[in-house]
Amino acid sequence: MTTHATRVASVRSWPVDIALREPFGISGGALSVARNLLVEVVLASGTSGYGEAAPFPAFNGETREQTEAALAAVAGTLVGRSASDWRELAVELDASVHAAASARAALEMALVDALARERGVSLAALFGGAGTELVTDITITTGTAAAAREAAGRIAREGYATIKLKVGGAPLGDDVGRVRAVVEAAPGCGLLLDANGGMGTADAALTLLAEIERVGGRVVLFEQPLGGDDLAGMAVVASRARCPVAADESVASADDVARVAAARAASVVNVKLMKSGVAGALDIVAATRAHGLGLMIGGMVESSLAMSVSACLAAGVGGFSFVDLDTPLWMVDEPIVSTMARVGPRLSVASVTAGHGARPRSAVTDRSA
Numbered sequence: 001m002t003t004h005a006t007r008v009a010s011v012r013s014w015p016v017d018i019a020l021r022e023p024f025g026i027s028g029g030a031l032s033v034a035r036n037l038l039v040e041v042v043l044a045s046g047t048s049g050y051g052e053a054a055p056f057p058a059f060n061g062e063t064r065e066q067t068e069a070a071l072a073a074v075a076g077t078l079v080g081r082s083a084s085d086w087r088e089l090a091v092e093l094d095a096s097v098h099a100a101a102s103a104r105a106a107l108e109m110a111l112v113d114a115l116a117r118e119r120g121v122s123l124a125a126l127f128g129g130a131g132t133e134l135v136t137d138i139t140i141t142t143g144t145a146a147a148a149r150e151a152a153g154r155i156a157r158e159g160y161a162t163i164k165l166k167v168g169g170a171p172l173g174d175d176v177g178r179v180r181a182v183v184e185a186a187p188g189c190g191l192l193l194d195a196n197g198g199m200g201t202a203d204a205a206l207t208l209l210a211e212i213e214r215v216g217g218r219v220v221l222f223e224q225p226l227g228g229d230d231l232a233g234m235a236v237v238a239s240r241a242r243c244p245v246a247a248d249e250s251v252a253s254a255d256d257v258a259r260v261a262a263a264r265a266a267s268v269v270n271v272k273l274m275k276s277g278v279a280g281a282l283d284i285v286a287a288t289r290a291h292g293l294g295l296m297i298g299g300m301v302e303s304s305l306a307m308s309v310s311a312c313l314a315a316g317v318g319g320f321s322f323v324d325l326d327t328p329l330w331m332v333d334e335p336i337v338s339t340m341a342r343v344g345p346r347l348s349v350a351s352v353t354a355g356h357g358a359r360p361r362s363a364v365t366d367r368s369a
Helices: 064-078 083-096 101-119 145-157 172-185 202-214 231-240 254-263 273-290 304-317 361-368
Strands: 008-026 029-043 048-053 133-135 138-140 162-166 190-194 219-223 245-247 268-271 294-297 320-323 336-338 341-343 346-348 358-360
Touching: 008 064, 008 101, 029 064, 029 101, 048 064, 048 101, 048 304, 048 358, 064 083, 064 101, 083 101, 083 273, 101 273, 101 304, 133 304, 133 320, 138 145, 145 162, 145 172, 162 172, 172 190, 172 202, 190 202, 202 219, 202 231, 219 268, 231 245, 231 254, 254 273, 268 273, 268 320, 273 294, 273 304, 294 304, 304 320, 304 336, 304 358, 358 361
Parallel strands: 138 162, 162 190, 190 219, 219 245, 245 268, 268 294, 294 320
Antiparallel strands: 008 029, 029 048, 133 346, 336 358, 341 346
């Protein structure tokens, strides 16, 4: 392989609309269709790498239109540069389109995927090779107690040990009723609560935990009970809760990890590529470990393409105590072919031999024609 072979020859992106089996609701709103974008980076050697942008307006206000504009603004600056310099390019992308996090993530994914495919190594190996297997939770989004009960029963039968339950943005009694329904339908499952900052106050968050304990729920993690900037309130919850607290919206950079650690606002950090890009995610992992905090891997409403990257990162780096990589299960006819294996809660990237092992279905069709 020559240096010339890894130079970027072209970059393109295109929108994909992926219907969801039911709305994916969080405290800030719901998504019925994943309005994502796919990115392809082609190297001078002819090797292609792929990335995905999954903007989620209810999470951080980012829209597909903003993401498309950001991709159009910076894609051309990559042409002629070497994919081997992807970490340097990531810094430049962050400086150019910092607010468009999912656009940066998609371009970084495509760059590092192309490089790994060109070298004939998997991303899990490139990221450290610590392992190839993960066990994920599965999400019950906002909705009714009846819907939560039905979903929890199905989840338990499928062998999941942890249910992630979206809470917040609704009266406390509604959340308690949904938890009771889940506990009754899946008494052996641990609960990972995720408020996406929607509990309002520390007292409300602690009251919810007390009510859940009263109805017999076993909370294994409380993710982002309060707003991303409310580190003082998060610290109150973290100091009084009988379960660990995770920071999600509070952390989009390594510097944010330092602030969370200093405030004692959480003991776990949720790493998401759509918040920080690939390089930023690796920096967050390093900072999280340096501050003695635990690791969680998660995502937005992403297909198996972006989820394959996250799985390779978590497995390759190792040490992730919480795994939340389930959104492809919500999708109807996702336009992706992935080598990552999914059997119930178990994920494996052992069969991925180059890159992240996922491609747009159209790319596979084009190559077989």
